[in-house]
Amino acid sequence: MRMGSARRSRGLLAGLLAAVVATAGCFVGGVSGPSQGEEPAPRRSAAAPDPSVTRADGTTSIEEFADDVADAQAVAERYWAAQFRSSGQQFRPVRRIVPYQRAGEVSCGGQPLPRNNAVYCSQGDFIAYDVAWSVAAFRQVGDAFVFYLLGHEYAHGIQVRLGIRYDFTIQQELQADCMAGAYLGDSVRSRALTLGEGDLDEFREGLAAVGDDPDQPWFAEGAHGTAEQRTESFFRGYERSLSACDLG
Ligand SMILES: [Zn+2]
Numbered sequence: 001m002r003m004g005s006a007r008r009s010r011g012l013l014a015g016l017l018a019a020v021v022a023t024a025g026c027f028v029g030g031v032s033g034p035s036q037g038e039e040p041a042p043r044r045s046a047a048a049p050d051p052s053v054t055r056a057d058g059t060t061s062i063e064e065f066a067d068d069v070a071d072a073q074a075v076a077e078r079y080w081a082a083q084f085r086s087s088g089q090q091f092r093p094v095r096r097i098v099p100y101q102r103a104g105e106v107s108c109g110g111q112p113l114p115r116n117n118a119v120y121c122s123q124g125d126f127i128a129y130d131v132a133w134s135v136a137a138f139r140q141v142g143d144a145f146v147f148y149l150l151g152h153e154y155a156h157g158i159q160v161r162l163g164i165r166y167d168f169t170i171q172q173e174l175q176a177d178c179m180a181g182a183y184l185g186d187s188v189r190s191r192a193l194t195l196g197e198g199d200l201d202e203f204r205e206g207l208a209a210v211g212d213d214p215d216q217p218w219f220a221e222g223a224h225g226t227a228e229q230r231t232e233s234f235f236r237g238y239e240r241s242l243s244a245c246d247l248g
Helices: 013-024 062-086 131-143 144-161 170-190 199-208 227-240
Strands: 096-099 118-121 126-130
Touching: 062 096, 062 131, 062 144, 062 170, 096 131, 118 131, 118 144, 126 131, 126 144, 131 144, 131 199, 144 199, 170 227, 199 227
Parallel strands: 096 126
Antiparallel strands: 118 126
8 A cells, every 4th residue: 555654744733633523523433323315435446555656745635535545445345354254254345435525415324424524334334424524634644544544434344243332432432443453553564555654653643633532431422532542542453453452
């Protein structure tokens, strides 16, 4: 792949992303319910990522963002397909990835999805994300954030496939962060992805920005975990693979 490079500047990014994320009801959240009316996502087949390709071109174009989303989806599909295969199970990829631009343009379980959000919708088995919000985060944090975002939402789809359902959302969310870390760490180790310089910092920066407010009770519906908890879970999976994620 192509996980970018240290091509983007840092420093000014975290504040803006934090502001953006603070308005999100449930960033990388777990809205569930039947789907309806969503647009078909532009989708690309899971072509083998070419580790020799790098894109250290300094751009943050929409096209590049779309390419990264497609790459992240392709790598996630290949990764989870291999995991399922190795345990003798059939794998069904998440049905589609649905970008949206307006509040209510896509619904999940009869609930219109708000702006500034990304979710996995279990009823429709799709991932939906606000394009403008995701592109803003991509520009602020870097391309690694896109891989994290897709990896986290994809992990919710895997949890559903595995029948994993915790009592508290924070458990579900921190496990998804761990699984996103495992998918990325394992993909780097297998050379399905190539880390660019700065990508690990981008993960840290993105995770720091998406943590819950310190005054959010851990048991609250919709709690995802503090920045520290999310970072710890992600890197536990990244370094130690799925065995660190309590998949049972
Ligand atoms: Zn989530």
